[in-house]
Amino acid sequence: MDQEIQKPVRVKKEKPQLRQSIYSLLPEEMQTWLKDNGEKPFRAGQIFDWLYIKRVTTFDEMSNLSKELRDKLAADFELSTLSTLIKQESKDGTIKFLFQLQDGYSIETVLMRHEYGNSVCVTTQVGCRIGCSFCASTLGGLKRHLLAGEIVEQVVNVQKALDEVGERVSHVVIMGIGEPFDNYDAMMSFLKVINHEKGLNIGARHITVSTSGIIPSIYKFADEQLQINFALSLHAPNQELRLRLMPIAKAYKLPDLIEAIRYYTEKTGRRVSFEYGLFGGVNDQVEHAEELARLIKGIKCHVNLIPVNYVPERDYVRTPKNDIFSFEKTLKNHGINVTIRREHGSDIDAACGQLRAKERKQETTN
Numbered sequence: 001m002d003q004e005i006q007k008p009v010r011v012k013k014e015k016p017q018l019r020q021s022i023y024s025l026l027p028e029e030m031q032t033w034l035k036d037n038g039e040k041p042f043r044a045g046q047i048f049d050w051l052y053i054k055r056v057t058t059f060d061e062m063s064n065l066s067k068e069l070r071d072k073l074a075a076d077f078e079l080s081t082l083s084t085l086i087k088q089e090s091k092d093g094t095i096k097f098l099f100q101l102q103d104g105y106s107i108e109t110v111l112m113r114h115e116y117g118n119s120v121c122v123t124t125q126v127g128c129r130i131g132c133s134f135c136a137s138t139l140g141g142l143k144r145h146l147l148a149g150e151i152v153e154q155v156v157n158v159q160k161a162l163d164e165v166g167e168r169v170s171h172v173v174i175m176g177i178g179e180p181f182d183n184y185d186a187m188m189s190f191l192k193v194i195n196h197e198k199g200l201n202i203g204a205r206h207i208t209v210s211t212s213g214i215i216p217s218i219y220k221f222a223d224e225q226l227q228i229n230f231a232l233s234l235h236a237p238n239q240e241l242r243l244r245l246m247p248i249a250k251a252y253k254l255p256d257l258i259e260a261i262r263y264y265t266e267k268t269g270r271r272v273s274f275e276y277g278l279f280g281g282v283n284d285q286v287e288h289a290e291e292l293a294r295l296i297k298g299i300k301c302h303v304n305l306i307p308v309n310y311v312p313e314r315d316y317v318r319t320p321k322n323d324i325f326s327f328e329k330t331l332k333n334h335g336i337n338v339t340i341r342r343e344h345g346s347d348i349d350a351a352c353g354q355l356r357a358k359e360r361k362q363e364t365t366n
């Protein structure tokens with residue numbers, strides 16, 4: 001008898017298919033979907049009303065749509081691709097959320113309470129591949145980009161939590177885990193949806209995006225001519241020091257980066273924010289402040305000094321208070337606008353990927 005010898009089939013590990021979040025769509029895109037599905041385009045307005053004004057949690061609550069349309073929506077879209085794993089409130093009102101994605105990864109989102117309003121800090125990637133030497137978000141590398149809807153849902157979920165106390169999300173900062181300019185298209189769709197009057201209607205001037213300095217995307221972003229606030233994580237006054245802190249400086253050199261920033265401010269007429277982390281004994285001396293003032297001279301800008309957040313895996317130390325003030329004063333003497341970032345939620349690890357890092361550690365030790 002012939003015996004067929006079966007070679008073992010090597011099964012490729014399938015990546016789970018991600019279902020499309022309905023929050024990825026702009027009203028125009030929803031209209032197209034409706035037309036393609038034999039429905040009237042004006043329904044898009046009703047659907048957006050349910051999503052962003054009434055903020056429903058099931059398609060069946062969309063009571064002015066036919067059952068057939070609700071079923072079609074449910075077949076093509078998810079209404080909620082994030083589930084809340086942790087919601088933790090700090091003494092200062094900061095609330096930190098750890099959300100689980102469809103494929104099991106977790107991301108963090110932080111709500112900060114300011115006098116001027118409620119600001120949500122969103123994540124754009126699971127992990128990060130930029131590799132900044134001081135940052136917790138990059139420790140496990142990049143797992144995947146977030147989809148636009150997954151970024152929008154972070155804000156919607158925080159808004160739902162605020163609905164319980166009758167408050168509104170007024171500001172959004174794209175400063176959570178990940179490099180937004182490394183996930184450019186999803187970030188742009190996200191911006192359009194939250195800014196849209198039929199979406200969350202958050203004013204462009206109330207939205208801030210921050211990048212580690214991907215030069216081609218800075219030019220692209222400048223050409224979009226948006227009124228969105230733009231921040232650059234600068235962290236060093238010269239190429240050599242920046243390269244020590246941020247490996248991205250190898251591909252995108254500081255003089256070219258400054259040129260791109262000048263282009264941005266000239267093209268948009270808007271000022272840029274420079275984020276400058278103060279890392280004890282590394283970049284925090286008066287001579288660094290002098291060098292920084294020379295570097296950014298003539299650029300319409302604002303400098304935000306960030307005393308380093310302690311990350312257990314990184315051995316950076318805090319700059320003593322007096323040195324922080326000397327640094328600030330030096331910049332002020334050069335006529336530069338400067339503020340020192342206030343810390344939010346330090347009692348709940350709200351800073352820079354710390355919560356997710358802790359969760360990942362638990363995952364690997366359990």
Ligand code: SAH
Nearest residue numbers: 134135175178179210211212233275308309
């Ligand atoms: N990838 C983007 C968005 C992150 S924003 C960017 O790099 O701009 C988060 C800000 O916090 C960035 O300016 C980042 O450089 C800074 N940051 C990260 N880890 C930090 C730490 N341990 N202490 C102080 N600032 C840190």
